[in-house]
Amino acid sequence: MPETLIPALDDLEAAWNIARRDSGYRAELRRLHRDFIGRPTPVFAIPRAALAERGGRGASVWLKREDLAHTGAHKINNAVGQSLLAQRMGKPRVIAETGAGQHGVATATACALLGLECIVYMGSTDIERQAPNVRRMGLLGAEVRPVTTGNGTLRDALNEALRDWVANVEDTFYVLGSAAGPHPYPEMVASLQEVIGREARAQMMAHIGRVPDAVVACVGGGSNAIGIMRPFIDTAARLIGVEAGGRGDALGDNAASLGLGAPGVLHGAFTMLTQDAAGQVVEPHSVSAGLDYPGVGPQLAALAESGRLEVLRATDAEALETTTWLARTCGIIPALESAHAVAAVLRMLPELPADAHVLVNLSGRGDKDLGILERELPAP
């Protein structure tokens, strides 16, 4: 990280360490979870008959319905938590980066509620593929600044947000959207997303009387994955992260930094990156704008390195097919990101014993993807 941001990161860490232990902050966050976001989000078992169609032999697949959270994805958990912190720190100006637009919408929403100025950096390519979210941010009073550098995607938006922060560090709070980037963001974002796993663990205990056999989530930067998994790390549950396999395993055809990348430093974190031999970060590819980050949260990289986290990939085609399947059999249109996690579970299904229970984080809903789906899927 540039030296200019070190004082800001130190201040942020200090403020976060006070806030996270402060009963006032925690109570306000709980109230907003319940009354504004609509937590707890339910867990829902995919109908047996639907799973049988896909070779299921009786195993149960439970969806943690983050798609039902306000604004349609888990991103709001983090955005509300950080925006509350911005307010506590007396920073009137909030900036954020966004890929699919979900984190941008979530931050714009939290800022609207809390009376903070909100500027969202979004790559020009993403603005094109996620137009409805751009309009939502505008309606919420946020300014969307198009980023035309690089390939106009998430990492370019993040670079630009960091440049803004360097220049406006005194009055600006940077709401980073994933469990990635410089310390303390990975830890803070994981803590704010952990509510997903805490709820799910209690819900699974209520439904089946034990923890599930596996916990599965898609992995881009990894906030939904670390959020649902962290409360299960000390259990016997398998932890399975599903990366974007894109259109193949060649560099630049996927966003599989854990499975196919190499260690390096990007955005202030030492983690796994999609990069070439000379250390240039290579633009990842995924049909879903929310997974095409070239790095991954450092906690997930550590869990993968230790073998605790199993890493799989689902391709663009599998994600698209799963989206259609889930829509037709369950009446749920998942975000393309989340469809990657479900796709990997469908692939495993024939191998799972009848008494197995798998918990999948359905991290967001797919309304934002209608444009992509229209283009990528044959008309019904």
Added chain:
Amino acid sequence: MNGPARIRRAFDAAAADARTALIAYILAGYPTEADGLAAAEAALAAGADLLEVGVPFSDPLADGPTIADAGRVALAAGGGLPSAQRLVTSLRGRGHTTPILVMSYLNPLIAAGEGQTLRALRTAGADGLIVPDLPAGASPRLERLAASLGLAVCFLVAPNTSRARIEAAANATTGFLYVVPLLGVTGARDTIATGARQLVASVRELAAGRVPVAAGFGLSTPAQVAALAPAADGLIIGSALVAAMRDGGHQRLGALVRSLVAAAVHR
């Protein structure tokens, strides 16, 4: 001569001439590898006291549009750390003895293992490193490696850097202490940031002669150089030289460096 000594000698020589050292930033491989070499030689011929060889990077988050855009051009033409290393080798092969500092973001330096990479840079003839996304103390291993190879390391300080961190940066720096006199990224500004001169002067006082103090980011014109020269041991010009290269090739770059060197003479 090891890197730190050669860098120190260049600052001392400029001071003996009653000048502030002029440090020219050349983006390696921009717009092609041959042009990068021509740009470096033009800067040296025009009297630059030290040379910074910039390594283009995919995610240049400390750089403004001029260097970021040029970096993309250089990368597309095959630029990167290997090509920057070839530039250093060529300059030494042509007999240039001016100190050369390689300015690279951290990731290209560690991708193939920092030991191997730093050794190769030193062998090529580099005297030091500037890593804009590496704060002092963040990688003791890299600092130790550089020291053992005789490569200087230069750390950056900004207007919001605490006194304690300026001290730490001055202690860890073995080349020159790089003062960024503004909050923001690289790139020409119409005016010098308010307080820039005072910041440079106070950092220089804190450094207390341990290492030379040079300022960069936002400087582009002879008038700005003349205004800051009395406060600093060195001044770094980057984006303005990249823009000159873009708009008028190495001839224009050489002419600009000549006027900047002249402006750095103490009056």
